[in-house]
Amino acid sequence: MPMWFCDIEGCQKPAVRHFGECILCDRHLCAVHLQPAFHRCPQWEDEHAYDPAARDAEARELAELFGKINVSALEARASSLRHGVPCSVPPLRYDRSTMSATMGGMNYHVEVAFDDGVRWMARIRRSNATSPPPALRDYILQSEVATLRFLERTSVPSPCVFDFALEGADNAVGVGYILMEKLPGKSLRWALATQAQKNKVMSQLADAFIELSRYPFDRLGSLDRPGDGHVGPFARESLTDFAGSEMRPLGPFSSYGQYHESSLRLVLDLILRGEMYAPQAVDAYLIHRFLVDLIPLIAAEPPHTEREQRHYLKHADDKGDHILVDEDFHVTGIIDWEWAHTAPAAVAFNSPIGLLPVANFYDGANELGADEAVFARLLEEKGRADLAACVWNGRVQHRFAFCCGYDLADWRGFVGLFRGLRDVVGVDAGLDWDDWKAVALRRYEEDAGLRALLSRHEAAR
Ligand SMILES: [Zn+2]
Ligand SMILES: [Zn+2]
Structure with a gap:
């Protein structure tokens, strides 16, 4: 059973993840029914038609x-908790004028405002065609709570959690929520900060990395039990399979190679099942099949003696707006x-995406960017050349992670990312896309999955 079935009446096919999720008509569509002959919602590239329709859908x-x-x-x-x-x-x-602040x-x-001036915030999961199924929403919420409870034990500044509830029937509030402290400060806007302000933020970020390096975990996965630091399966839609009515999140894993092997195999399976990359299945298959071959190059294991307890907590969306700062750029x-x-040090302490x-x-x-170099030197000045090395050597990890599951609708972006990956690992370096694809079609001509996809395409012609 797929994550979603196609919402067109009478269609039994699996819906395509991402491409087949339409927020405008709030439907999940299969590879056939997402085509323009059946699905007539405006596409995001056509902003004059798309934007007003998206606003209406959001309001609904x-x-x-x-x-x-x-x-x-x-x-x-909230009142009883206080x-x-x-x-x-x-x-x-x-x-709409206040939406960006609340959503x-x-x-x-x-916002929950107490009479004595204390402010809390209820973080409530949205639900639309791009949201994970309810069971997975609950797992992700529970994992976020477990992560925040873990962070409360560290000096990393993060909101305190006071309460949470899943979407289940015994929840009087009616929706899944996390009740947490409302922190002062505003989301960092990196492009508007001066160099001195950026340096100040990076120094505090380096301190947060150093603090997280003091809490190693033995497995790769997501924290899943609020309060006890247990690492369970990954709490993420792209790393979750469904079998029957059962949700099967991937992990936890004991090595980074195992994690990549498993997540890339899931992508390849989903492509074959028509649940991923339906418009560009062959290209996507070749790309991810190639990534499997690169795993040994990017997931080198540390020496045996260091194998235990070598994973660290990693924020999964570190674009910059996850950092709140006050007027003096003190991180709140x-x-x-x-x-x-959790991730190996090479990934957990690589430069945040916001610094690229x-x-x-x-x-x-x-080449590393200027901000990344500053960040690495700050780590060195603080006596952590080991963490700085993760930044200096980090580009290969960025490249690989971006290429896994990348949205190929941004084709131009993908082509550059993928060329950069092949250059940095020294495999098929310098080939443009068409030449690489020809090489890959020959290289994987015996691959059963590729053969099945190609014959399906032939039959569809
Ligand atoms: Zn639609
Ligand atoms: Zn369908």
Whole structure:
């Protein structure tokens, strides 16, 4: 059974992940029904048609979400956690001017204001065609809580969790939520910061890395039990398979090679089952098949004696806006920990995505950016040349991670990323896409999956 079936009546096919998720008509579509002959919603490239339709869809989605939230139950719960200090939640209204402050891609934030001035925040999962199924939403939420509870034991600035509830029926609030501290500060906007401000933030980020390096874990996966530091399977949609009605998140793993092997095999399986990359299945298959062959080059294991306890917590979306800063660029919090997982030092302490020199990176250049060099030197100055080495040698890890499961609709971006990967590992370096594809078709001509895909394509002609 796939993650979703196609929503077209009478169609029994699996819906395509990502490409087949339409927020406008709120449907999951299979490889056939997502084609323009059947699916007529505007595409995102056509912004004049798409943007107003997306706003309408968002308004409908939030109206439905607000309808599910039992505000008085939420207020009563928050108040009881503070021994009866009264609190209130402002009326839930869809207002586009304030949306960016209250909403992320996966969550909606409701402020809880206590009469004594204390402010909390309820982080509530959104639900639309791009959201994971409810069981997986619950697992991701529970993992985020486990991660935040772990962080409370460290000096990494992050919000305290006071309560959480899953979407299950015994939840009086009606929706899954995390009740947490509302931290002061605003999301960092890297492009608007001066060099001195950036350096100040990077120094504090280096301190957070050094602190996280003091808490090794023995396995690769996501924290999944609030309070006890247990590492379970990865809490992420792209790393979850479904069999029957059973959700099968991947992991936990004991080595990074095993993790990549397993996640890439899932991508290849999903391509063959028509659940991923339906419009570009052969290209996607060749790319991911090639990535499997590169695993030994990017997942070198440390010497045997260091094998135990060698994974560290990694934020999964470190673009920069996960950092809250005050007016003096003092970091008040690192937020948005959903999807967080443990990773080897080479990945956990590599430079955050927000520090990448974006244009050069997508162009295929493998030199580190100026911010990354500053960050590495800060780690060295703080006496952690070992962590700095993860940054200096980190480009190969960025390249590989970006190429796994990349959205091929951004084809130009992908071509640069992929060329940069082949250059940095020294395999098929310098080939442009068409030449590489010809080489790969020959190289994998005996691969059973590729043969099945090619004959399916022939038959469809
Ligand atoms: Zn649609
Ligand atoms: Zn269909």
